[in-house]
Amino acid sequence: MFHIFCPYCQEHREEEEFHARGQAHLMRPADPDNTSDEEWGDYLFFRNNPRGIHHEMWVHSVGCRKFFNITRNTVTYDILETYPMGEQPTITADSEKLRKEQGVQTADGGWQTVGAQPESKALNEETSS
């Protein structure tokens, strides 16, 4: 059960008031009629599934009914920021990488399966490019 800060209601609310609506910042091609089948297919069907920082769109459906975006760590489930439609995130995978390089400690991911950790870590690094 997430605890989500609604940028419009200006307070934290329980997850049951919200619905997740998938990847944020999807752009509908401006001129669909002159968009190739491949580009249109990308827009319709292909989504990112990153390990770590992810931007998601949510809607406060039992509340103010407004859509907004969340920056969330898909490993720790930490919600790092929420921001209204039309705004850009201040925290991104790149900015976090920079922070780490500059020596700022961030929470390590929780492994459900610990015994096989070294193996699965390698596995994840390979697939998360």
Added chain:
Amino acid sequence: MTQSNRIDAGGRVDRSQVLEFTFNGQRYQGFKGDTLASALLANGVNIVNRSFKYSRARGIVAAGAEEPNAVVQLGARADTQVPNVRATQQGLYNGLVARSTNGWPNVQRDVMSWVGRLGGGFMPPGFYYKTFMAPASMWMTYEKYIRMGAGLGRAPTESDPDIYDHMHHHCDVMVIGAGPAGLAAALAAARAGARVILCDEQEEMGGSLLDSRETLDGVAATRWVEQTLKELAGLANVTLLPRTTANGYHDHNFVTLHERRTEHLADTARAAGFSGQSRARLHRVRAGQVVLASGTHERPLVYANNDLPGNMLAGAVSNYIRRYAVVPGNRLVLSTSNDHAYRAALDWQEAGRKVVAIVDARANPDGDLVRQARDSGIRVITNSAVIEARGHQRVTGARVSAVDLERFVVTGKVDELECDTIATSGGYSPVVHLSSHTGTRPQWDEALLGFVPGKVKGMISAGGVAGQFDLGETLADGARAGRQAAQERGFSGAQDIALPATRTRRESPACALYQVPHEKSALRAPKQFVDLQNDVTAAGIEVATREGFESIEHVKRYTALGFGTDQGKLGNINGMAIAARCLDRSIPEVGTTVFRPNYTPVTFGAIVGRHCGELFDPKRYTALHQWHVENGAEFEDVGQWKRPWYFPRTVNGKKETLHEAVNRECLAVREGVGILDASTLGKIDIQGPDAREFLGRVYTNKWAQLAPGRVRYGLMCKDDGMLMDDGTTSCLGDNHFLMTTTTGGAAGVLEWLELWHQTEWPELQVYFNSVTDHWATMTVTGPDARKLLSELTDMDLDRESFKFMDWRDATVAEVPARIFRISFTGELAFEINVQANYALHVWKKLFEHGEKYNLTPYGTETMHVLRAEKGLIIVGQDTDGSVTPEDLGMQWAIGYDKPFPWIGKRALSRPDTLRGDRKQFVGLKPKDPNVVLEEGAQIVFDGKQSIPMDMKGHVTSSYYSASLKHGFALAVVMGGRDRMGQTVYIPMTDGTVYEAEIVSPVFIDPKGERQHV
């Protein structure tokens, strides 16, 4: 039977309140303040269960949640049965009835027990799978008999007379565990002004202080517990929840607590004298900060026959003596790796019974407690351990020998000591379960020889769970955690609280001892149990590692270590240590498994709460529901709505069937006049200068020219070109529209409109609001509809002035109404919308006047037949998210030349949506007029093809038509529109193959003249 093990003085039981209870059919007595476990021990009950796999006799081992054996079935009646109750956590009440979970025919004499008497190598892990493997098809048969011998409690067969409920909480600081650390933390946080919840799983708060030999400020520790609880109870910002187990620790500091409210008082809440109160409650807590003060579990030692009744944890022995005044035996041998366990021997001796010896694995223990034991004349044997328990149904002796822990061998001669109880302690494992629910890995602490909680955001661990075992340090750690948690929540005034003075003791360091070596190898020695609940032995783990299972997660799954309701509370670390020894690695290298919720079993009742029975899910009613009920409607669930399905009449004393009623209702609409409660349709009010533009973008068809007073049918697609909803939208004013949606689609469509407005086109000036509940909608339809309605309104209903697809404001039966001339039946129809509070009045007036026209109420089934006869689709029935408007043959509703690239347009020119062999919407006419095809049935072109047949389509709607006097269906068939007149086949599971002809989906009035009359 007398309470032979009860001592005359001490303990926290009330000897003046004698409670009667029954265990396995035998009647016993205990005292108020007992748990079922302490009362059983008081009565000298040795065997409380048979083990899961080997059917070995088992007794009580522990005194708390970690008890693996004394798992009982509780309940006096068939309807009050509760499985998987730990006797150590069940408060005793008068009339309590409990049984062992396992054991057939009974625990004293179990026919399967020969299995468990064989050596360590018999029935290795995977035994069942390996032995009963061939032939695979027989496994189902073997399993039935294997299961009969096992068993893990029985589900009740009658419905529960009690209720369970939920309660939501928010707090600044959630303190889990009311031992010394938890109490200090709660006090510190509460005094700082924070909202505090303190929960503890035991019958009484106080934790280890309740059986402590320690003093605080020079008096018994329980005095401080009482004072602290009194202060906390008096504070408005503190909620105390005793008998409440924190069972799950979820995302963002969300903690679920299971409170036993009346379970300790009587068999049911009513019997306990409560009315309307729940038996158990699930608290859902959103905590700002969590202080985890869950303490430790003592680790048992692993040695041969360590599961015989009479083998107990040292701490449990102290607990039973000091808290319940029960000495669970007469002659004690204590086997330990640390000083702390010496308390058990001291308590035992002070209770007046014989301590045969303390066997200490360390070479030179010389801590204060060790000295005290020696001074009391207790024999201390060093460098040694109990390597095997002797006995049949109860311990009769302990085999003791010198051991070399480095080389893992028995070094000296084996001595046998006569005793009936062996208490052991291999150290203390922090209870890290909750912290690991969050996905955080516990961290190995070499000094502690145990895992401590990993870092969890918003959590502070304190006391035993954080590795603080000294009482003074534990109190200080708790106070610090409470203060810090309050500060994190902005209570900056948090100050140090005065803590009571403790005695400091000198302790000699503990040694690492898990499995005790035996003269024979683990496979040949008598069984050495690691996980008592799941019958996992040291030999089993050894076999698993030998067979190549190296990760502890794999060992766990192969052997069942840490499975079930036990969740590895006693066995996990020993299991890891054994695996580490076998693999020649360190414990942290072998890793730990991560525990999952729930910490202890939670009754389904508490999980469900009041969301059951009549309150399981909202039932939505229209304003006319009362009338429908009074007029005998049968109801159908449409989403959460209760809609009249059909209105059976009683004809010649016999109630009509669905089929009879629907035939009658259909004919009434086609030949006279019928009425439908259509209030459930979604209705969305749309206002704004860009409302029309917006409609043009979300609907496939054109809206630019629709004039006020007119209505249009619209199709709504997703951007993948697939139909998602349909309905009519009326132009109320140039900037004002009323959209209707399907009943099930109402909420989704409103959110869909908001989604596009808020994310793609915020520049459009338009607002959407649901008015579904504000309006009640009554559809009057049939050739006589105009005649009937004209009696109740002065509005001009003439076909020329009020055309098909017009709407007008009017007054119907004195009530302001909006009338829409739209039709879902193909007949003349008027949809009357009135403010819902007046609906019943208008409906009744229609019936007063409708009597002479035989006005017939009809339900959803007739609605479905009538629209299907006209080939009108129902989204979600005739479509399934893979159907385009083109597939439906609705090209007339697609505005390809609209200026804006509306939602779904682009996808309609993708290669896949242009395929000629897509499933297309058609009608089906069965060759046999009496056949009504099954909805969902597959359609093939070659009825004689052998299986697997090529499936070419499926039936989406199918009914009997009273007007046509034959069955008919709607279907989607590959390339169907080019196959008009062809025969297709519908094979059924019973071998019957129906034949049907592909026809137009419009079966009645193909020119659509009737709705225009």
Added chain:
Amino acid sequence: MSNVREFNTVPEGNPQVESPLAWSYRQHPVPGAGSQRAGVTLREKALLGHLVLRGGAIVLDEAVRQVLDMNLPAKPNALVFDDSGERSIQWLSPDEWLLIVPGGEECTLEHALREALGDAHFSIVNASGGQTVLSLSGENAREVLMKSISYDVHPSAFPVGKGVTTVFAKASVVLRRPSEAEWELVVRRSFADYCYRWLLDASSEYGVDLQQ
């Protein structure tokens, strides 16, 4: 505004009118009302006028000042009453407010507001038939809410003058606190029976007094 069709739902005569709970009262009367201690008092404030206002805060504020002599609450989750306590405006979202007025006033009020708002971009929707108000009071009212709603109803988090849209059991409601002693739930018509039965059930351990 001529481009929007107003519709006066208030009849001129006196046709039979029913609150959304009429069916529930007949179906589920309160068991054993009378002498027992009532920790919870439940009352329907039936047949009130409900309008939903959408638009920019500044223009709407001007209009409601002019027409109702009230301020539009601009702060999220705020609820204000007029001096008589009969009219209220509640923030629902950054561009949405709920106006509740005595029954029968809603259509003339809508008209007056439309006049005052002129050509501005706004919407006013009459929801009077679609929702009703349940009032909850008594010493155990807060516990009943804690059994029903995950939103924090502690006085420190939910002071008088606050209102939120949130989940109630498995329905959604507008929960508001008009005074120290009272809570109001604005429930949708079709969910009213469910909410009513849920409240009766949650109140039963404290005793409930139902005032119709």
